[in-house]
Amino acid sequence: AQSVSQHNHHVILSEAASLELGCNYSYGGTVNLFWYVQYPGQHLQLLLKYFSGDPLVKGIKGFEAEFIKSKFSFNLRKPSVQWSDTAEYFCAVNRGGSYIPTFGRGTSLIVHP
Amino acid sequence: DTGVSQNPRHKITKRGQNVTFRCDPISEHNRLYWYRQTLGQGPEFLTYFQNEAQLEKSRLLSDRFSAERPKGSFSTLEIQRTEQGDSAMYLCASSFGRVSYNEQFFGPGTRLTVL
Numbered sequence: 001a002q003s004v005s006q007h008n009h010h011v012i013l014s015e016a017a018s019l020e021l022g023c024n025y026s027y028g029g030t031v032n033l034f035w036y037v038q039y040p041g042q043h044l045q046l047l048l049k050y051f052s053g054d055p056l057v058k059g060i061k062g063f064e065a066e067f068i069k070s071k072f073s074f075n076l077r078k079p080s081v082q083w084s085d086t087a088e089y090f091c092a093v094n095r096g097g098s099y100i101p102t103f104g105r106g107t108s109l110i111v112h113p
Numbered sequence: 114d115t116g117v118s119q120n121p122r123h124k125i126t127k128r129g130q131n132v133t134f135r136c137d138p139i140s141e142h143n144r145l146y147w148y149r150q151t152l153g154q155g156p157e158f159l160t161y162f163q164n165e166a167q168l169e170k171s172r173l174l175s176d177r178f179s180a181e182r183p184k185g186s187f188s189t190l191e192i193q194r195t196e197q198g199d200s201a202m203y204l205c206a207s208s209f210g211r212v213s214y215n216e217q218f219f220g221p222g223t224r225l226t227v228l
Contacts, residue, residue, distance in 0.1 A: 004155075032214040043116070044156070044204070044219040051214035090155050099144060099213050100169060103155030 002027045006104035021076040023091030030096030033074040038088040083113045117220035133191045138207030148204040
């Protein structure tokens with residue numbers, strides 16, 4: 001069965017620090033990749049996604065992610081975090097052609113002002 | 114608000130009781146999903162609909178769970194004979210279109226507590 005691993009469960013940073021959250025998946029075929037974010041008290045919402053083309057994708061609020069097929073990874077990055085980035089971040093993967101994503105267990109990010 | 118809505122937002126019930134949750138997706142969205150999320154975990158797929166047809170159910174989904182989406186609009190998720198292990202956040206999401214990389218729009222969830 002397909003699995004998604006997020007190795008960092010809790011991350012604490014100070015404002016202006018750089019962020020990288022890891023995401024690895026187990027499926028070897030064509031995949032669609034997503035990062036969703038849940039801000040405190042809000043719904044899950046899409047941060048960015050990859051389905052084809054340039055493996056470096058840019059999302060909202062200055063986030064980006066790089067798809068490295070050989071490493072089965074889709075790591076999320078932001079060069080300088082803000083206090084408002086405090087949230088839960090979820091990586092999700094679905095096989096190309098499938099409408100059902102598998103989510104990782106999430107990473108809780110706390111940014112201190 | 115034109116987003117996905119879910120009712121009730123919270124439900125406390127006693128073990129053995131039946132509960133039903135409702136989800137109203139974004140109006141033009143043809144796909145509707147149900148997930149379960151427990152503390153410290155990501156959303157876990159339960160079932161999904163394309164219009165009114167239920168196309169897939171998780172193999173982990175107990176027979177006590179049933180979902181409907183009459184007329185391809187709102188959906189209900191019923192849990193019969195609830196157990197303490199059913200305590201979780203139940204999320205609904207919807208999406209539009211025919212491609213598998215379209216984003217899903219999530220509702221606020223229904224938090225179920227089984228005593």
